[in-house]
Each structure stands twice: as structure tokens, then as C-alpha cells.
Amino acid sequence: MSEFTPERTLDAQGLKCPMPVVKTSKEIKNVSVGGVLEILATDPGSMADITAWARSTSNELLRAERDNGIFKFYIRRVK
Secondary structure: OOOOOOOOEEEOOHHHOEEEEEHHHHHHHHHHOOEEEEEEOOOOOHHHHHHHHHHHHOEEEEEEEEEOOOOEEEEEEEO
């Protein structure tokens, strides 16, 4: 359980690069500014890709973790 309450969850499990980032980029627009998007992914490349995407878009990566083969990301929409 996370201390962040996600406004939305994006299930990107089973998708290969670059689709988790593409879907994250679209889904973050459905989150209010200041809201948190949870992303679930299984592609190992998503750890580097989503981290880099958050940095390049100035959104705040609150947490990135791996849990039983599932990568979980919590991103706060900044603007």
C-alpha cells in the first residue's frame, strides 16, 4: 500500500517500450494538477523510460518500485 492516493491508475502491464511512456503521457492529462497517477508496468525498460519522461516533462516522480515483477510508479502532475 502506498501513502499516495492515486487519482487514476494506468495499467500498462504487458506493453513493450515505448508504449508505457506513450500511454503515461496521454493519461497524465486526465489527472488534475497536483493529482497522482499510478502506473503499473511489466517492461523492465519502463524503470528508466518513465523516470526520464517524468524528469523531461517536469512532473514529479514520487516513487518507483518493483513488486513481484511489476513496476509501480507514482507521478504527481505538476502543470
